[in-house]
Amino acid sequence: xxxxxxxxxxxxxxxxxxxxxxxxxxxxxxxxxxxxxxxxxxxxxxxxxxxxxxxxxxxxxxxxxxxxxxxxxxxxxxxxxxxxxxxxxxxxxxxxxxxxxxxxxxxxxxxxxxxxxxxxxxxxxxxxxxxxxxxxxxxxxxxxxxxxxxxxxxxxxxxxxxxxxxxxxxxxxxxxxxxxxxxxxxxxxxxxxxxxxxxxxxxxxxxxxxxxxxxxxxxxxxxxxxxxxxxxxxxxxxxxxxxxxxxxxxxxxxxxxx
Amino acid sequence: xxxxxxxxxxxxxxxxxxxxxxxxxxxxxxxxxxxxxxxxxxxxxxxxxxxxxxxxxxxxxxxxxxxxxxxxxxxxxxxxxxxxxxxxxxxxxxxxxxxxxxxxxxxxxxxxxxxxxxxxxxxxxxxxxxxxxxxxxxxxxxxxxxxxxxxxxxxxxxxxxxxxxxxxxxxxxxxxxxxxxxxxxxxxxxxxxxxxxxxxxxxxxxxxxxxxxxxxxxxxxxxxxxxxxxxxxxxxxxxxxxxxxxxxxxxxxxxxxxxxxxxxxxxxxxxxxxxxxxxxxxxxxxxxxxxxxxxxxxxxxxxx
Numbered sequence: 001x002x003x004x005x006x007x008x009x010x011x012x013x014x015x016x017x018x019x020x021x022x023x024x025x026x027x028x029x030x031x032x033x034x035x036x037x038x039x040x041x042x043x044x045x046x047x048x049x050x051x052x053x054x055x056x057x058x059x060x061x062x063x064x065x066x067x068x069x070x071x072x073x074x075x076x077x078x079x080x081x082x083x084x085x086x087x088x089x090x091x092x093x094x095x096x097x098x099x100x101x102x103x104x105x106x107x108x109x110x111x112x113x114x115x116x117x118x119x120x121x122x123x124x125x126x127x128x129x130x131x132x133x134x135x136x137x138x139x140x141x142x143x144x145x146x147x148x149x150x151x152x153x154x155x156x157x158x159x160x161x162x163x164x165x166x167x168x169x170x171x172x173x174x175x176x177x178x179x180x181x182x183x184x185x186x187x188x189x190x191x192x193x194x195x196x197x198x199x200x201x202x203x204x205x206x207x208x209x210x211x212x213x214x215x216x217x218x219x220x221x222x223x224x225x226x227x228x229x230x231x232x233x234x235x236x237x238x239x240x241x242x243x244x245x246x247x248x249x250x251x252x253x254x255x256x257x258x
Numbered sequence: 259x260x261x262x263x264x265x266x267x268x269x270x271x272x273x274x275x276x277x278x279x280x281x282x283x284x285x286x287x288x289x290x291x292x293x294x295x296x297x298x299x300x301x302x303x304x305x306x307x308x309x310x311x312x313x314x315x316x317x318x319x320x321x322x323x324x325x326x327x328x329x330x331x332x333x334x335x336x337x338x339x340x341x342x343x344x345x346x347x348x349x350x351x352x353x354x355x356x357x358x359x360x361x362x363x364x365x366x367x368x369x370x371x372x373x374x375x376x377x378x379x380x381x382x383x384x385x386x387x388x389x390x391x392x393x394x395x396x397x398x399x400x401x402x403x404x405x406x407x408x409x410x411x412x413x414x415x416x417x418x419x420x421x422x423x424x425x426x427x428x429x430x431x432x433x434x435x436x437x438x439x440x441x442x443x444x445x446x447x448x449x450x451x452x453x454x455x456x457x458x459x460x461x462x463x464x465x466x467x468x469x470x471x472x473x474x475x476x477x478x479x480x481x482x483x484x485x486x487x488x489x490x491x492x493x494x495x496x497x498x499x500x501x502x503x504x505x506x507x508x509x510x511x512x513x514x515x516x517x518x519x520x521x522x523x524x525x526x527x528x529x530x531x532x533x534x535x536x537x538x539x540x541x542x543x544x545x546x547x548x549x550x551x552x553x554x555x556x557x558x559x560x561x562x
Binding site: 009010012013014016017020021024025088091092093095096097098099100101102103253257258 | 309312313314315316333334335337338340342344346348349350351352353357361362363364365366367407408
């Protein structure tokens with residue numbers, strides 16, 4: 001049995017490297033996604049402000065802020081681990097990590113940890129800028145924090161799996177465009193699922209991202225479509241399941257040790 | 259204890275309907291402190307064997323050990339004992355040379371390593387490039403960084419997979435000077451190379467792979483003594499007699515023929531004269547490793 005040091009001890013240097021990797025190009029990895037989210041807020045907010053009121057007494061722009069923050073956390077957490085792995089695989093420099101004694105647990109902690117940091121950094125940036133336009137309030141901040149952490153972890157682990165699986169950049173783009181994007185956009189970032197027809201409402205409830213957004217929004221307005229405890233159960237289960245799969249793939253060296 | 263041990267290593271690749279047996283039961287040991295050369299033509303399985311040792315690839319069967327540590331069941335100890343210079347010229351474009359070496363030290367659990375990093379930079383002629391980004395370096399400089407990266411954790415066993423392929427003379431000399439010093443200080447070195455004169459000059463013992471099997475394994479001096487020890491070299495414009503042509507190495511007008519001893523040389527020259535083959539610039543020399551290599555690769559090999 002491995003001791004603690006052998007098991008996760010080397011995770012910190014790899015984590016630090018992964019954080020440095022996106023921080024050195026933070027204009028592209030942090031500032032750009034913040035700008036995108038602000039554009040969403042300005043355009044959708046302007047167009048829909050007068051027409052939509054999702055929760056009683058909550059203006060649409062204010063409703064939109066938490067959704068955009070969470071969407072940024074999710075997309076950037078996914079982008080960090082997936083792009084780092086696919087780039088290292090294609091350029092071949094993953095060999096430097098493969099040659100080290102780092103365990104699969106250390107790999108997981110480092111990649112997912114750095115993804116979480118980037119997700120939260122962008123999420124915080126979006127919050128700081130959009131809150132200036134439309135302060136959403138923080139009714140139950142603990143929920144916001146819990147769902148942000150779980151969302152970043154879930155998507156970081158999902159990005160890890162995608163990064164291991166994809167052999168080419170277009171496979172990665174397909175994963176992102178056909179799985180991650182639809183799941184985030186159809187999760188209720190821009191609307192409450194209660195405003196959807198029954199069929200789409202039912203379908204939304206099968207999407208774990210819906211619970212992430214709904215639970216996160218609860219932290220701001222104190223109201224949500226479903227109980228935050230149900231959301232917590234769904235999201236925690238999804239995070240555990242995806243993490244277990246990512247750890248398994250790392251342990252067997254899926255597509256990285258032949 | 260052996261520094262490196264391969265026991266009945268096989269490796270089978272499946273690509274579509276085809277199965278390729280890249281290694282077919284390779285066994286040999288390398289003693290601590292040895293400078294060992296692994297030779298073979300492209301596709302013979304050298305890199306596959308090294309990948310199995312480094313944990314980049316897994317053997318289909320058999321066992322590999324580094325300093326007594328199994329590369330599968332005790333992989334952490336095995337990898338701490340091993341420094342590998344990969345064949346491909348890879349680098350991480352996000353970092354400078356010093357950052358790269360610090361990060362690599364961190365993976366091995368070494369926090370403060372600047373004294374050794376400075377020494378590595380100095381020995382490999384990289385001191386003035388320490389703060390340059392990896393992207394700005396020439397191919398030769400990147401190769402030096404690869405060597406430094408393999409050595410950050412002072413591994414007792416060093417593996418160099420064709421480190422001098424496409425590298426200028428200066429780096430080859432710097433590199434061999436440094437690696438020879440590490441070997442004198444007790445590090446075990448496993449080298450694969452295409453440059454046979456390098457293997458002949460540096461390696462105490464040599465193994466040769468051909469189509470995934472070990473076809474020769476002996477001390478370099480014994481290998482040189484064991485096959486045809488004399489090499490006849492001359493220039494000619496005439497066709498060689500058929501019986502000599504099969505064993506000749508021809509480069510343009512230059513012909514090289516191996517001979518066992520002086521009598522064989524006399525017979526060979528007589529045979530050339532009979533065939534009306536005009537010979538210029540005749541030289542008779544000692545066979546080099548290249549001759550041994552070619553005769554083994556063409557023939558059945560010598561007993562391992």
